[in-house]
Amino acid sequence: MASPRTLFDKIWQNHLVATQEDGTCLIYIDLHLVHEVTSPQAFEGLRAAGRKLRRPDKTLAVADHNVPTTNRAGGIANEESRIQVETLEKNVKEFGVPYYPVMDIRQGVVHIIGPEQGLTQPGMTVVCGDSHTATHGAFGGLAFGIGTSEVEHVMATQTLIQRPAKNMRVTVNGKPPAGTSAKDFILAIIGKVGTAGGTGHVIEFAGEAIRNLSMEGRMTVCNMAIEAGARAGMVAPDETTYAYLKGRPHAPKGAAWDAALAYWKTLPSDEGATYDKEVVLDASEIIPFVTWGTSPQDALPITGIVPDPASIADEGRRAAVERSIEYMGLTAGQKLTDIKIDTVFVGSCTNGRIEDIRAAAAVAKGRKVAPGVRALIVPGSGLVKEQAEQEGLDKILLDAGFEWREPGCSMCLAMNDDKLRPGERSASTSNRNFEGRQGPGGRTHLVSPAMAAAAAVTGHLADVREFLT
Amino acid sequence: MKKFETFTGVAAPMPSQNIDTDKIIPARFLKTIQRAGLGKSLFNDQRYNDDGSEKEGFILNQPAYRKSEILVVGDNFGCGSSREHAPWALTDYGIRTIIGTDFADIFFNNSFKNGMLLIKLPKEIVDELMDDAQKGANARLTVDLEAQEITRPNGDKVKFDVDPFRKHCLLNGLDDIGLTMEKRSDIDTFEGKDGNARPWAPSIAAE
Numbered sequence: 001m002a003s004p005r006t007l008f009d010k011i012w013q014n015h016l017v018a019t020q021e022d023g024t025c026l027i028y029i030d031l032h033l034v035h036e037v038t039s040p041q042a043f044e045g046l047r048a049a050g051r052k053l054r055r056p057d058k059t060l061a062v063a064d065h066n067v068p069t070t071n072r073a074g075g076i077a078n079e080e081s082r083i084q085v086e087t088l089e090k091n092v093k094e095f096g097v098p099y100y101p102v103m104d105i106r107q108g109v110v111h112i113i114g115p116e117q118g119l120t121q122p123g124m125t126v127v128c129g130d131s132h133t134a135t136h137g138a139f140g141g142l143a144f145g146i147g148t149s150e151v152e153h154v155m156a157t158q159t160l161i162q163r164p165a166k167n168m169r170v171t172v173n174g175k176p177p178a179g180t181s182a183k184d185f186i187l188a189i190i191g192k193v194g195t196a197g198g199t200g201h202v203i204e205f206a207g208e209a210i211r212n213l214s215m216e217g218r219m220t221v222c223n224m225a226i227e228a229g230a231r232a233g234m235v236a237p238d239e240t241t242y243a244y245l246k247g248r249p250h251a252p253k254g255a256a257w258d259a260a261l262a263y264w265k266t267l268p269s270d271e272g273a274t275y276d277k278e279v280v281l282d283a284s285e286i287i288p289f290v291t292w293g294t295s296p297q298d299a300l301p302i303t304g305i306v307p308d309p310a311s312i313a314d315e316g317r318r319a320a321v322e323r324s325i326e327y328m329g330l331t332a333g334q335k336l337t338d339i340k341i342d343t344v345f346v347g348s349c350t351n352g353r354i355e356d357i358r359a360a361a362a363v364a365k366g367r368k369v370a371p372g373v374r375a376l377i378v379p380g381s382g383l384v385k386e387q388a389e390q391e392g393l394d395k396i397l398l399d400a401g402f403e404w405r406e407p408g409c410s411m412c413l414a415m416n417d418d419k420l421r422p423g424e425r426s427a428s429t430s431n432r433n434f435e436g437r438q439g440p441g442g443r444t445h446l447v448s449p450a451m452a453a454a455a456a457v458t459g460h461l462a463d464v465r466e467f468l469t
Numbered sequence: 470m471k472k473f474e475t476f477t478g479v480a481a482p483m484p485s486q487n488i489d490t491d492k493i494i495p496a497r498f499l500k501t502i503q504r505a506g507l508g509k510s511l512f513n514d515q516r517y518n519d520d521g522s523e524k525e526g527f528i529l530n531q532p533a534y535r536k537s538e539i540l541v542v543g544d545n546f547g548c549g550s551s552r553e554h555a556p557w558a559l560t561d562y563g564i565r566t567i568i569g570t571d572f573a574d575i576f577f578n579n580s581f582k583n584g585m586l587l588i589k590l591p592k593e594i595v596d597e598l599m600d601d602a603q604k605g606a607n608a609r610l611t612v613d614l615e616a617q618e619i620t621r622p623n624g625d626k627v628k629f630d631v632d633p634f635r636k637h638c639l640l641n642g643l644d645d646i647g648l649t650m651e652k653r654s655d656i657d658t659f660e661g662k663d664g665n666a667r668p669w670a671p672s673i674a675a676e
Binding site: 017018020022024026028030031037038040041044045049051054056057058059060065066078080081083084087092096097098099118119121123124129130131133144145146147148149150152153156157158159161163195196199200226229231250252256257259260263295316317319320323413414415422432434435436437440 | 484485486487489491492495496497499500501502503504514519543544545548549550551552553556571573574575578579582583632633634645646648649650652653655656659660663667668669670671672673674675676
């Protein structure tokens, strides 16, 4: 009998086109998502070499990073941003690539719309010129970010030259306490393994607490696998996955659904499969988390304090902590709940789905955004926005003083009008708290949507458990 | 791609851990639709003041390091985004080799695809090379990919490992796409077989 295989092993082997003597593999790509920032040079490369895009029918393009989240009909004011989006529009036309235009209701953050349209399915290989492609692994596929040279390679050949990754399993056992969400799981995991803990590995997230997450929650967890250094995160497909997929525009239908389902059920890791690295957490011990510093691994429970560099033995780590504290304008020993914020951002490929907006609205309901705080809610897609409006969430949030925006990457990365000014401090549901990530000199604290709403109404980082009724 | 040839160059020390791609090239410089020209924005927020003048303290602004071709870096260099603008900015500036204990996966991959050699070495050796780099323009390192060897200013040689396929591509300046195009029949065969095995796989129509 064949030796037990992991979910990753199975997907890898099912996509092998060729293997070189030295172990380098050519693997087939089922879905290539394209956005305006990392594709222009790839299209240009194809054009220069006189190459075609091999499988436009396995490619989908959308503009998300540069698009404005207000007054969309007015177009893009910033010239460079406008040129980048116009270049994408010209390229998709020339190469025959399916595209959701900015005014289409299906437009949104690239990692939100793939799953929403049923394009992301178990067992698939999904790539995009964007490190948060890991999100799609929530469906039990192999999904990872690539650079522009690789984008061009996929466009020309529908394959990638890769070496197999190592297997890592992160198991979250038990049940979380009230107030803890998927975002807190992944921040706790990154806090534990560090930002290089998953380098060279694909992380399979497993355990009762992961199984009990919705697809939205699983996407949040997989999304930030890259912040733990892993190129891909994945969750084995199960009934939750199938229920989410069924009936979506690109999901199989009728007899094809039955055939697909039978195949998907063969994918979960075999009993006895081994992993190169194992990490185990207990969900019951994970309370809401925040980051205090400038690396996602600088994550602590909200009840914690800013660390004291003097207590750190490792010289390199001590220097990093000192630098982070200085950049963030904090003091060692300061209580995290004493950190005042002036900006709140709920959105991004990490937390821009319907469940995230519901979580923010649940805390905001009947409360008011604290004076002096600017609070943005940016749905991840036109369809998320529409659904939230049907549920009346926009009204709750607007009544509380939040701004209700159009879909896009928004304040996650300061490529559009939404950014922090120097010295401003945000509670943000995005994925990176790097120096300058949300704007030069901006300071970012990563949190869950419920924690972001709690920060908005108090004006400081706050423990959302105090808002649970 | 240009062939990677043996060279001797100035190495700049950048010992900070987790130097991320947003530090290497902040997102606001990603609005270009070209590859060239990003070198001037490399490490922008560390390198320049708000008025555009240079920050004196930053390593690449110091006279001894302005023409650096090698970086000796802290752990997990290149973490964060998949932006190939990071290696584009580095190569446009003139960086040809980066030496560290480990690198983020996507950045590592992207760098080789742009003719840059990234070398992973144990911490003790990186520390020694970091000390060499601290000595400024007089302490130059020689990088010989063919022999997989770095020559230190004192003449000592340090051996390094490199993936044979990446080495082959770098030494010969090979374009991955051209190589894969030669396997077109393998791809055709796979698509035929896979189409039968997974007929439900999504297919998107252009509108």
